[in-house]
Amino acid sequence: MLKGRELTTFRQQLLAWFRQYQRDLPWRRSKDPYRIWLSEIMLQQTRVAAVIPYYQRFLQRFPDIHTLAAAPQEEVLRLWSGLGYYSRARNLQRAAQEIVARHGGVFPRAEKDALGLPGIGSYTAAAILSIAYGAKHAVLDGNVARVLARLFAVQGDLRDAEHWRSLQESANALLDPESPGDWNQAVMELGATLCTPQSPQCLLCPVAQFCQARKLGLADLLPARRKKRATENITLAVAILLDPRGHTLLLPPPALPRGKAAHAQVSMLVSKLWHFPTIAVRTDPAAELRAHLNEILPRSMTKRPLHLEPLPAARHAVTHHAITLQPFRVSATELPRMPGANTILLSDVTSPSSLAISNLTRKAARAARATPAALSARV
Numbered sequence: 001m002l003k004g005r006e007l008t009t010f011r012q013q014l015l016a017w018f019r020q021y022q023r024d025l026p027w028r029r030s031k032d033p034y035r036i037w038l039s040e041i042m043l044q045q046t047r048v049a050a051v052i053p054y055y056q057r058f059l060q061r062f063p064d065i066h067t068l069a070a071a072p073q074e075e076v077l078r079l080w081s082g083l084g085y086y087s088r089a090r091n092l093q094r095a096a097q098e099i100v101a102r103h104g105g106v107f108p109r110a111e112k113d114a115l116g117l118p119g120i121g122s123y124t125a126a127a128i129l130s131i132a133y134g135a136k137h138a139v140l141d142g143n144v145a146r147v148l149a150r151l152f153a154v155q156g157d158l159r160d161a162e163h164w165r166s167l168q169e170s171a172n173a174l175l176d177p178e179s180p181g182d183w184n185q186a187v188m189e190l191g192a193t194l195c196t197p198q199s200p201q202c203l204l205c206p207v208a209q210f211c212q213a214r215k216l217g218l219a220d221l222l223p224a225r226r227k228k229r230a231t232e233n234i235t236l237a238v239a240i241l242l243d244p245r246g247h248t249l250l251l252p253p254p255a256l257p258r259g260k261a262a263h264a265q266v267s268m269l270v271s272k273l274w275h276f277p278t279i280a281v282r283t284d285p286a287a288e289l290r291a292h293l294n295e296i297l298p299r300s301m302t303k304r305p306l307h308l309e310p311l312p313a314a315r316h317a318v319t320h321h322a323i324t325l326q327p328f329r330v331s332a333t334e335l336p337r338m339p340g341a342n343t344i345l346l347s348d349v350t351s352p353s354s355l356a357i358s359n360l361t362r363k364a365a366r367a368a369r370a371t372p373a374a375l376s377a378r379v
Contacts, residue, residue: 001152001173002210010210011176011183017206018186023048023193026055028185033107033132034065040127041088041119048192054083065105069096077253077273077356084318084359086271091119109133131181138171139184140164143191148174149223150195150213158223229320236269237289238327238364239277239308242346243335248365250274250355252340269318271358274342276327276365285326286310298336306330311367316360327364329371 002010022028025048027039038058042051058079062068068076073093080089095117099107107128108114114125126137145158148170156163176183194201200219202208213219241249253272266278277296281288286308294302308328316323335343342355349357349365 001170006210007174010174010207013206014186014190015176015179015182018182018189022185022189026052031132033128035059036132037107037124037128038092040124041092042083044088044124045085046083050083054080065096065099065107068093069100069105074356078354081273081352081356082359082362084271086273086356086358088119094118095120107132109135111135111137127184130184134181136175136177136180137184138168138175138180139188140168140171141188143188143195144171144184146197146223147187147191147195150200150219151207151211153212153216153218153222155222156224157226159226231320231322233322233324234265234269235281235285235324235326236266236360237279237281237285237292238325238361239289239293239330240311240327240346240364240368241277241330241332241335242368243332246346247335247343248276248346248349248368249335249338250342250344250349250357250361251277251338252342253356269321269323270360273358273361274355275358275361281326286328289328293330296338298338301332301336311364311371314363314367316363318360323360325360325363325367327367329368 025039027035030036039051039055042055042058061075061079062071071093073090076089076093077086080086083089098117099105103113108117109129111125111129114120114129115122120128123139123141126139129135130137130139145164145167148154148167149158152170154163154167158164158167171187174183174187190205190207194205198220202211202214202219205211205214208214211219213222252274253267253270266280269280270278277289277293279289279292290306290308293306308330311327311329314325314327316325344353344355346365346369348354350362350369
């Protein structure tokens with residue numbers, strides 16, 4: 001562990017580098033805890049470049065906690081649509097409502113109060129409280145853990161409970177008490193831009209002289225690679241019903257029967273958002289999807305066999321699921337009326353619309369739009 005003059009030099013060099021070379025990110029232009037909180041939630045498992053336009057659009061509609069707390073959840077999810085991991089948006093709004101009800105509409109300063117909010121863990125609380133309020137809390141996320149593992153040549157799985165506690169202690173010891181917000185951002189910035197998982201740029205690192213992994217020639221080998229969870233392969237069959245005017249049918253979230261594992265899985269994979277009729281299939285996508293449609297569509301549509309026109313398959317990934325998306329076009333003279341369902345132009349499914357729609361559903365819609373067909377065909 002760095003101590004005394006060595007620790008002082010380490011802090012000075014890293015902070016000087018950050019203040020000169022930090023990326024110009026929109027959430028760094030404010031100390032508003034709401035804006036910092038929003039950015040931290042959006043950045044979870046999501047690239048900075050992908051987050052920026054969502055962050056800006058979200059703030060235009062929900063400029064403060066009160067606006068977010070009072071909004072319909074459907075609108076919150078619509079503006080989150082495409083960013084993924086939709087539980088983040090649901091928890092964000094639930095937390096906003098609690099802040100309005102219990103904390104006067106101001107993000108709480110006490111760590112225990114912050115940790116009591118939905119979607120707020122130790123890392124997120126430390127980041128918000130240090131950056132917005134200057135509280136002396138050290139962050140520990142994947143980027144910080146990687147920097148510390150190389151700095152102190154830490155072997156083994158960093159996510160092991162004992163290793164993680166030790167890394168948190170190291171982060172606490174290194175924290176600059178005079179500038180905790182800048183310090184936390186500096187360590188994260190170092191991990192995100194220079195001390196990257198692959199090919200770390202040690203020659204540009206402002207604190208390379210302190211790095212044990214570099215001295216030992218282990219910078220490319222640390223931290224140790226984690227054992228990845230086995231990928232589950234899933235095939236989803238999707239029905240895109242189309243009328244002659246180009247309108248399609250979407251089912252509401254979650255709109256799937258309870259108590260059936262396959263249906264619950266589909267509900268999760270479409271992120272509990274608006275979606276086409278979708279089913280997880282085992283062997284015959286067309287036959288199994290047809291049987292599903294016979295169950296959910298009105299008898300007036302299914303009294304004759306439905307014609308399912310296969311469209312090009314697509315790939316999609318959700319956490320540890322590798323999804324093969326098999327869409328089918330079902331042309332109809334008129335779309336059925338179903339409780340809670342909605343009709344929308346197919347072109348609106350592939351672009352921002354008034355409904356919250358996942359990327360998986362948009363991929364199916366793009367397949368239908370990209371494949372010409374005579375929409376006058378009858379089922």
